Amino acid sequence: MTLNDVNVVHALDVASFSLPWPERAYKFEVSQNPNSLPLVIELKDDKSGWVIAGVLVIWLILDEAHIGTIAIDAGKRRLGLAKRLLVEGLLMSSSEGAKTAYLEVRRGNLTAQELYRQFGFTIEGIRPRYYKDNNEDALLLTLKSLDTDRLNELLV
Template identity: 45%
Template sequence: MLAAIPPTPFHASPLNVEDIPHIMTIERASFSLPWTPAIYQHELKENPISRYLGIRCHHDALPRLVAYGGLWLYLPEAHVSTIAVHPLLRGLHLGAWMLAILLVEAVREGAREASLEVRVSNRVAQRLYRSFGFRVVGRRPRYYSDNKEDAYVMTLRPLDRLALMQRLHREEQTVRQRWHERKETVMAQFTTYAQP
């Protein structure tokens, strides 16, 4: 019974400039073309169409930030600007929870559809996006400057508020279940390899 599973140490909230060092730890480990702290400074303080949210952690042995993602609001479209999960905390459905959080926020802001770009080689992210109903609608040749890789353009339309709220709830429960099943293994990895 899920009700018997203890809560996780994770909770979601908006990001602010004090989060930038924690964002950068995940960013550098996740992307071959990482954004710089200056880009995040701009995104978090100056860009009026940006919204950034994160999943924080209040366990002393784990990082304070475990996932984050962003939106650019080109209403009625919301563009997912980025999403990443700490490498040692992948596979717990934190990414799916993060995406659900972003899309619910997009709807709250008035978006009726969502879009994003993803490397053609990034099958893991594509699978996550497809599970939300995103479909490939185009391809941008040589979009990424490091290896000249193409990007797929994916869209989700319309954004269904009720379905997204249900997905948000389901993903939070899945994180809870997986954390309960895997926390010893995950914690052991942090003790061995990582400084929080």
């Protein structure tokens, strides 16, 4: 992700989440947060060339990769893009020294949970009433060991 991408990324975020990040948060991740790995995935469009189809932000904290957000444009879901983006992000995190990964997901977001299950994430804990818009619980998921062979196999 570059600063030029932030406009489109923010629009994608607003369309994907009931509590989107402010645009300035993406600007901060791109330009000021040294621990951030902000990524986009692009698809080639016949008319407009390469267009942003998804976003992923990972924070690298010591030997942990914390997934801050991941979303794919609603019109481009179920094409394997989230899986590809997350594999690439976790491989990059591993090459930066990450050994484990963490994330939070809404209890009711079964679609995302199915994605994470494929990677081997398991439930580590629950944060009750974590999301302020509807007081939904967050599940805290962890991938105990970032295994690069296993990650690459997910793309086969």
